[in-house]
Amino acid sequence: MSNDVVVSARNMTKRFGNTLVFKDVSLDVHKSEVVAIVGPSGAGKSTFIRCINRLHPFDEGTLELLGHRLTGGKAKVPRAVLQDIHTRVGMVFQTFNLFPHLTVIENIMLAPMEVKKMPRAEARERAMALLEMVGLPHKRDIYPKRLSGGEQQRVAICRALAMEPEIMLFDEPTSMLDPELVGEVLGAIQRLAREGMTMLLVTHEMAFAKEVADTVVIMADHEIAEMGPACEVLESPKTERAQQFLSRVLKPEQAADDFVAARTASQGGDR
Amino acid sequence: MHTMLQQWALYLPDYLKGVGMTLELTGAALLVALVFGFILALARLSKIRVLDWAATGYVEIIRAIPVLILLFICYYSLAQAGLKLSGPVAAIVGLGGFYAALYGEIFRGAILGVDRGQREAAEALGMPRSVAMRKVILPQAFFAILPPATNQLSNLIKDTSLVFTIAVADIMFQANSALSQNFLPLDMLLLAGVIYFLFYLILSKFLARWELNVQRRRS
Amino acid sequence: MHVALHYLGVYGVGALKDIALTIVSTILSIILGVLAAAGRLYGPKALQIAIAWYVEIIRGLPAILQLFIIYFGFDQIGIHFSPLMAALIWLVAYGVGYAVEIFRAGLMDVAQGQREASAALGLSPSTTMRKIVFPQALVAMLPPLTSFVVLQLKNTTLLYLVGFADVMYEARLGVDATNQAGPLYVMAAVVYLIISLVIGRIGMRMERRAAAYR
Ligand SMILES: Nc1ncnc2c1ncn2[C@@H]1O[C@H](COP(=O)(O)OP(=O)(O)O)[C@@H](O)[C@H]1O
Numbered sequence: 001m002s003n004d005v006v007v008s009a010r011n012m013t014k015r016f017g018n019t020l021v022f023k024d025v026s027l028d029v030h031k032s033e034v035v036a037i038v039g040p041s042g043a044g045k046s047t048f049i050r051c052i053n054r055l056h057p058f059d060e061g062t063l064e065l066l067g068h069r070l071t072g073g074k075a076k077v078p079r080a081v082l083q084d085i086h087t088r089v090g091m092v093f094q095t096f097n098l099f100p101h102l103t104v105i106e107n108i109m110l111a112p113m114e115v116k117k118m119p120r121a122e123a124r125e126r127a128m129a130l131l132e133m134v135g136l137p138h139k140r141d142i143y144p145k146r147l148s149g150g151e152q153q154r155v156a157i158c159r160a161l162a163m164e165p166e167i168m169l170f171d172e173p174t175s176m177l178d179p180e181l182v183g184e185v186l187g188a189i190q191r192l193a194r195e196g197m198t199m200l201l202v203t204h205e206m207a208f209a210k211e212v213a214d215t216v217v218i219m220a221d222h223e224i225a226e227m228g229p230a231c232e233v234l235e236s237p238k239t240e241r242a243q244q245f246l247s248r249v250l251k252p253e254q255a256a257d258d259f260v261a262a263r264t265a266s267q268g269g270d271r
Numbered sequence: 272m273h274t275m276l277q278q279w280a281l282y283l284p285d286y287l288k289g290v291g292m293t294l295e296l297t298g299a300a301l302l303v304a305l306v307f308g309f310i311l312a313l314a315r316l317s318k319i320r321v322l323d324w325a326a327t328g329y330v331e332i333i334r335a336i337p338v339l340i341l342l343f344i345c346y347y348s349l350a351q352a353g354l355k356l357s358g359p360v361a362a363i364v365g366l367g368g369f370y371a372a373l374y375g376e377i378f379r380g381a382i383l384g385v386d387r388g389q390r391e392a393a394e395a396l397g398m399p400r401s402v403a404m405r406k407v408i409l410p411q412a413f414f415a416i417l418p419p420a421t422n423q424l425s426n427l428i429k430d431t432s433l434v435f436t437i438a439v440a441d442i443m444f445q446a447n448s449a450l451s452q453n454f455l456p457l458d459m460l461l462l463a464g465v466i467y468f469l470f471y472l473i474l475s476k477f478l479a480r481w482e483l484n485v486q487r488r489r490s
Numbered sequence: 491m492h493v494a495l496h497y498l499g500v501y502g503v504g505a506l507k508d509i510a511l512t513i514v515s516t517i518l519s520i521i522l523g524v525l526a527a528a529g530r531l532y533g534p535k536a537l538q539i540a541i542a543w544y545v546e547i548i549r550g551l552p553a554i555l556q557l558f559i560i561y562f563g564f565d566q567i568g569i570h571f572s573p574l575m576a577a578l579i580w581l582v583a584y585g586v587g588y589a590v591e592i593f594r595a596g597l598m599d600v601a602q603g604q605r606e607a608s609a610a611l612g613l614s615p616s617t618t619m620r621k622i623v624f625p626q627a628l629v630a631m632l633p634p635l636t637s638f639v640v641l642q643l644k645n646t647t648l649l650y651l652v653g654f655a656d657v658m659y660e661a662r663l664g665v666d667a668t669n670q671a672g673p674l675y676v677m678a679a680v681v682y683l684i685i686s687l688v689i690g691r692i693g694m695r696m697e698r699r700a701a702a703y704r
C-alpha cells in the first residue's frame with residue numbers, strides 16, 4: 001500500500017442474509033482525493049460506505065484503512081480498532097440523524113467531549129468556529145426540529161468535523177433536501193474538498209460530482225461498473241452499464257419512462 | 272401433580288359453565304362497548320360543542336375509575352337507588368360502559384389518523400360529510416382499529432374475572448367455590464389460569480397474526 | 491350530616507395507604523423493569539426467553555387471579571404472606587411485567603439512525619445508551635408510564651379481597667354497617683377519580699417538559 005493511500009478495498013463482498021448487496025469491490029482512495037460514487041438506487045452504494053467505517057460488517061475481501069487491516073467474515077473487530085476508525089472517519093447521513101434532544105451546539109460538542117475528553121470550553125469554542133464556517137452561528141441554541149433540512153445537514157457536517165476526521169463519508173447528503181437548499185450543503189462540501197479533505201461521497205448530483213470529484217465510481221447491479229477520472233467516466237463512459245445509467249440520469253424523460261415501467265412491474269408483482 | 276389433575280377433572284364441568292358465562296358476558300359487554308364507543312367517538316368529533324364536551328367528560332371520568340367500583344355502583348348503588356339490575360346485567364353495563372370509553376378513543380384516534388388529504392379529496396369531489404365518512408374514512412380507519420381493539424378485548428376478558436364480586440358465576444367464581452370445597456387454592460386457581468391464558472394466547476397470537484396478514488395483504 | 495360523610499376520614503386514611511402502595515410498587519417495578527428490559531433485549535438467549543414468557547404470563551392472566559395465587563394459592567404450599575406483603579409482591583410482580591414492555595418499546599422506538607450516528611462519531615455503546623438512546627426513549631415512555639401508574643392505583647381496589655384495609659375495604663364495611671351502597675361507592679369512585687386525574691396531570695407536565703425539543 002503506497003504511502004498516501006488511506007483506504008484500500010480489495011474484493012469486498014457484502015450480503016444481507018442471502019441477498020447480495022455488492023461483490024468484488026476494489027477501490028483505492030488517496031489522501032486528499034475526492035471519490036464520488038454514483039449509480040442507480042439499490043446498487044449498494046450506501047451499504048458500501050457504511051462498510052468502510054464498519055457500521056456494517058462485510059463478508060469477504062479486505063479493507064485497509066488508516067493503518068488498520070480488516071478482513072471480511074465473522075471475526076470481531078476489537079473495540080479499540082472500531083473506536084479508532086469511528087474517531088478518525090466522519091460520516092454524514094442522508095437523513096441527517098441529528099440528535100433531536102440536543103441543541104445544535106450540543107450536537108457538535110458531544111463527541112469531542114465524550115470521546116476525546118475535550119474540556120467543555122474548548123469544545124464550545126471549536127463548535128462555534130465550525131458553525132461560523134457553515135454560516136449558522138446564530139442557530140447554536142436551537143433544537144434540530146426547528147431547522148430547515150439544509151441547515152440540519154450543515155450542522156451534521158459540523159458535528160462530524162468536530163472530531164477532526166481524516167476521512168469524510170457522505171451518503172447522499174442532499175437527496176432529502178428541497179432543491180433550493182441543495183446549494184448551501186454542496187457549498188460546504190466543496191469547501192472541504194478545497195481544503196484537502198479525503199472524501200467518499202455518494203451522490204445523485206452529477207454536475208457536482210464532475211466538479212468536485214477527482215474520481216468517479218459507478219456502481220450498478222451490485223458491482224463497480226466503471227471507475228476512473230471524473231470527467232472521463234462521466235463524459236465518455238466505456239462500459240455499456242455505465243452508459244445506460246448515465247443516459248438515464250442525464251435524460252430525465254427517459255428516467256420518467258423507466259420509473260413508470262418499474263412501478264407498473266412492481267405493482268403487478270405484488271399481487 | 273396427580274391429585275391436582277384429579278381435582279381439575281373433578282371440577283372441570285363447573286369451570287366450563289364458568290367459561291360459558293365469561294364468554295357470554297364478554298360478548299355482550301363488547302357489543303355494548305363497540306356501539307356506545309362508536310357513538311362516543313362521533314360525539315367527540317362532532318362540531319356540536321355540547322356533544323363533544325359530554326363525550327369527553329364521560330371518557331375522562333370513566334377511564335379514571337377502577338372497573339371494580341363501576342361494577343359495585345351498577346350492582347349495589349343502583350339497587351339502593353331503586354334500579355335493581357341482575358348480576359350479569361350489572362356486569363354488562365359496568366364493563367360495557369367502561370370499555371366504551373376505551374373503544375371510543377380507539378375509534379376517534381383511527382378516524383383522526385386517516386390522512387387529511389383523504390377528507391379534503393372527498394370534499395373536493397362534492398361528497399357530503401356522512402358519505403365521506405362511510406365510503407372513504409371508515410374503510411381506511413378500520414384496519415388501524417383492529418390491533419388496539421383486539422388488545423382491549425383481551426383486557427375485557429381479563430376484567431370479567433371481577434364479576435364474581437357481584438355474584439356472577441364466571442370462571443373465577445367457579446374457582447373460588449371449588450377451592451372453598453377442597454381447600455386446594457393453588458390447584459384450583461391454576462386451572463383458572465390455564466383457561467384465561469388460553470384465551471389470551473388465542474387473542475394475542477392467532478388473532479394478532481391474522482390481523483398482520485390482513486394488513487400486509489392490503490399494503 | 492349524611493351518614494356516608496362520616497366515612498370521609500377512614501377513606502382518607504385508606505387512600506393514603508393506596509397511594510403509598512402505588513408509589514412504592516411503581517418505584518420497585520421501574521427498577522426491576524429496567525433490569526428485565528435490558529435482559530430481554532441484550533441478555534443471553536435463555537434469559538431473553540424467560541423474561542418474554544414472564545411478561546406473557548403476567549399480561550395474560552387477570553390481575554385478581556395473580557393476587558389470589560400469591561395470597562391464597564401459596565398458602566397451599568406453606569408460604570403465607572400478610573395482606574400487605576401479598577399486596578406489595580403482587581403489585582411489583584405485576585408491574586414488572588408491564589414495565590418491561592414499556593421500556594422495551596421505548597428503547598426500540600428510538601430510530602436506528604440515532605445509534606448509527608452515535609457510533610459513527612466514536613461514542614461507546616454505553617455512552618450511546620446514556621446520552622442518546624435513553625433520553626429519547628424516556629420521552630416515548632412517559633405517556634405509557636403515566637397510564638401504568640394509574641393502572642397500579644386502580645389495582646389497589648382489589649386488595650380488600652385479601653383483607654388489606656384501604657378505601658374499598660372501608661367502603662365494604664361501611665355498606666355492611668349502613669346499607670348506604672349509593673353514596674359510599676360513589677364516594678370511593680370519586681376518591682380514585684381524583685387521584686387518577688392528579689397522576690395524569692403530573693404525567694402530562696413531565697411529558698411537556700421532557701418533550702420540549704420535539
Ligand atoms: N439493513 C438491511 N437489511 C437488509 N437489506 C438491506 C439493508 N440495507 C440495505 N439493504 C438492501 O441492500 C441493497 C442495497 O441497498 P443500499 O446500499 O441502500 O443501496 P443504494 O444506497 O445504492 O441505493 C438494497 O437492495 C437494499 O434493500
Ligand SMILES: [Mg+2]
Nearest residue numbers: 045046047172
Ligand atoms: Mg443509498
